[in-house]
Amino acid sequence: MIADYTRPLIARTQETQRRFPLLQIVALIALFLWGTLSLPAFAQRSSIDSMLVLASFLGIAAAGQTVVILIGGIDLSVPSIITGGNLMTTLLGGKHWSFGAIVAVILGTAALVGAVNGYLAHHHGVPALIITLGSGSVVVGSVLAGTHASVYGSVPGWFTRFVSPASTVAGLHVPQVVVLWIVLTLVIGVVLHLTGIGRRLYATGANERAAQLALVRTELVWVGAFATSAVFSAITGILLGAWSGTGEQSIGDPYLFLSIAAVIVGGTSLIGARGDYWRTVLGSLILIVLTTNLVGHSYSEATQQIVLGLIILAVVGTYGRDRALRDRI
């Protein structure tokens, strides 16, 4: 009896969820309320600004992961490229390179690394997971060796202000880096939903064979997607350079599971190219608010990680599973 009611309800919810991340918005609001009600100073200006800045870092790192997951891959080199970008920023900044040159070199190198990732994964049919694991190690090892892991470089003052939660934009109390995030979000949204490139990306992820038959150069899509992912990781690394002030060996590490979690929690599917970057934005916000809550309630980082793993299992369980064997005979 109960099943008769719940099954159509579940089906309708799933259908709505597919089009609109309703549950995520509800979750975000609920988590925010939880924090406001149970933690002092949670809803204060400075606290919200900090959360927004952290969410920006995560959101930008997860932007690349989103693109890669939409075509059916995954990028494990995100933490390495973040670390690499971070170290290079402080190193080159310490050598008084112009900011523009620093950004150009780092992003250019990252794009190259990402392109190689995409090419190897597609051309040789090796899982992207493994390719990016290997290349990430090569990148971070090279940068650490080159910088000898001790970087007392410096970043321009305006840049430190850029990522500060206390900064403002045109008099508005919005941290500057958040504005960057908003701009990137809009650009990604336009590319994914309004351009031919975006359509080809989704087609490749939805059904690669059909995409090839429909004249899409899927190898270029893979190369481009992974290059994009690497560039976004590098941007995050550069931003973190301003945030922390120095280069750090393991600054990128938490972003491995956080970037993947942000995409998954946002509701983007791991198979079939369902989802977009708005969802990842929501996912990033949810994760930051959640972790701020957990920290505020004195839950350890360990607990956070356990909770995240379980959440991933729960979310993927509702939409991301494989076909049964008997349907493949």
Add this chain to the structure above:
Amino acid sequence: MTSASSVSIVPPGVSVRAWLASAAREYTFVFSLVLTIALVIANTVVLPSFASWSQIPGELGTLAPFALAAMASTPAILVGGGGIDLSIAPLMGLSNVVLVIALLPHGLGNPAIAVPLLLLLGGLIGAINGVLVAVLRYPPVIATLAVYFVLGGIDLRLAPNPVNSYPHWTAELATSLWHVPGTVLTVGVVLLCWFFFRRTAYYGSLLAVGDDDVAAFSAGVDVAAVRILAYALGGVLAAVGGIALTGTIQSADITVWPSFVLIALAAVALGGTALGGGRGGFLGSALGATAVYLIQTLLAALGVDVFYVQVAFGAVLLVAVVAGSQLGRTSPMWREARG
């Protein structure tokens, strides 16, 4: 229609490349064996004391967790269906932490008690992975990645800071026990078990499922049970790896296990196990791990910056998997399927 008299598709005039590829398919561990021998020679040339009797037990002891991590990652890959187990490394860490923090200080440190307990723990967690993949049909990457996060969190929770252990029996595993290198007990016993394992009914089913799960299913194989058992087996071996790891570090230290993720996969790929499943084995993985370990020692002996070791590992993984995928492409059935 071909006549039944031409039984083999490989005529006398076959190209050398194809012949080599088919030989590599049959004896998957050959490449890693050759590489290992070359690296042993290289190491001895650079640092003559490398091959001295007094050093070897310790070297083997350090090698043991590498080899066990690689062997633990193998069953999930062998069983196919996109199979991979990313949770092996944190599971090794868990075994290490539980032994040092929970078992030893509370009178459960006796190997006769601790070892079965840890193996059981590993097997149970492995079985959970197996159920997620084979019954609930999660993609193996995501299921084991989520378990990786959960186990990592548990590890961090139990041992946020390194905890030294008082001297105990695992130390002998890392050195020697009555003049026999302790690694003989850990890795050696596992390899011995592998030797007998290859003669079991399960082994045939495991490889068949990994090769073509649809064919196995149609022939009546219980594919889900085979897969669950494979992941459970990986978990048991990870637990053994954690014990061996404790032997070398003599403490509970969660900063050690993360590097094993990549090392294990590189070792498995080097050892000739196909990423798609159905081909490979423990011997190859152990030899692959040995090769990876020897690269590390060689670089250290050459005085190379420790960070270049990371570069080397990454490069080895990339080369191994790309080369492995090329080998797969020359098989006759693959060519036929491409039509």
Add this chain to the structure above:
Amino acid sequence: MTESLPSVASDSAPVARRGEADVVLRVEEVTKRFGSTEALRKCSFELRKGEVHAILGENGSGKSTLVKILAGVHRPDSGVINLWGVDRHRIASPQAAIDAGIVTVFQEVLVAGQRTVADNVWLGSDGLLRKAAPDSRKRARAREVLAELLDEVPDLDQPVGTLPLSVRQACCIGRALVREPKILVLDESTSALDVATRDSLFEILARLKATGGSVIFISHRMDEIEEIGDRVTVLRSGVSIDTLDRGTATARELVELMTGQEQLVPERGAEDAASRIRSEVVLRTRGVRVRPGAAPIDLEVRAGELVGLAGLEGQGQDRFLRILGGLAAPDDGAVVCSTGGRDAAIQSAKDAVRNRIVYVPRDRRTESIFESRSVLDNFALPTQGRDETLGVIVTRRTNRRFRHYVDRLRIVAPRHRGLITTLSGGNQQKVVTARWLAANPAVLLLNDPTRGVDLGAKRDIYDVLLEVAKAGVAVVMLSTEVDEHLELMDRILVFREGEITAESRRGEATRRGLVASFFGSGADE
């Protein structure tokens, strides 16, 4: 036992029951649907002890589904399976089927390519931990069973993937024999075997019968059915039409049962055929062999012509069509295209595209449809560049282009931005057709485009195909439905065993004649 043919207006005809003790398997009014397609409609079937029972039917008659239900792969939606007097509602899995005594050799040659011959023969026999028999006994028995089938037993330790298809199929049959089945189901299992092996198989089946076992034998080769079939059941459109004893029906009569009443199929496109078909040859094959050893095919396709590729599944027409589109390489020969005024060799998909040859794939789900995308996106993908301004796609333009095809093809899609999966199969296929028509092809290759499409949608697609043919497009269409060929095609080419064995022109062919040519010797007049 009937002298005259039964009337076949109703659903399942009653099957003669003769002694309950004789019957080992009874399928009673089993129904199975996949989505909106009903593969089996109250199908009934009965198998006796010690007989070889053949099942005959066209594409889509339900044979494969019946086999898969008996093999434990699919579960019937309704109906009863009665095995040795015990009723069951389903057979839960292949293992359950084998435990119940039914062993199936599937149409596809399912082997684990990297495992040895011996391993493949014994695949599935072992329990999870315990072996079915000691290794020495296994090898001996494998050698025994393969020796019964093959002149030369292959090396038992050789990986099966390196052996020819006929040997692999022999291993699959050996796998079934080693289980000592009480009911052996062979689904088109002789397709890859050579004559000698096939004869050995028939001897084995005779021995199986003698010891009380039964065989369900599905084949499209009339001569084989005549040789070993004790009884034949004809399936049509998911029901069993009749069961006949050996020797009571000629091949022609069997074909009549398979196809049903000869209906008058309205011909379309006949009126203007003469003016429609241009003289210029746009696509030509020279000596193309679809399989090694098959007869070479020399084909000329003219602009404005409608050419049909017909035949049972797997007879080479699918591969031939893909060769025309540059998606497969022929075993011999070349494909030449003259759409651009000059001759161009077609050796790859890129060559095809460059020469305005468009290929519409067969399997919608795996080769055409993007399930997570909208109707509009599914339509526009190859041609979306036309709607771009400064890199941004102007949806209004795409909509306008799409509406043109919505009208022509009568596509029912109320929301263009909705998911493609909300459309019926027929409408999805129309969207795919529109996708490719929008690419402005000179040659249109269609691989079974109306599979799983309702009648109304089919008619709409036919109308559009005739329209484009009139405009000068050359159309080559593979179809598994006989009526389509009779209705539309200027020329029908019948494929059998990788060769074109019959060719008819518009108006010459009859349904029975066509189907008879599918089945080959003995069925023709």
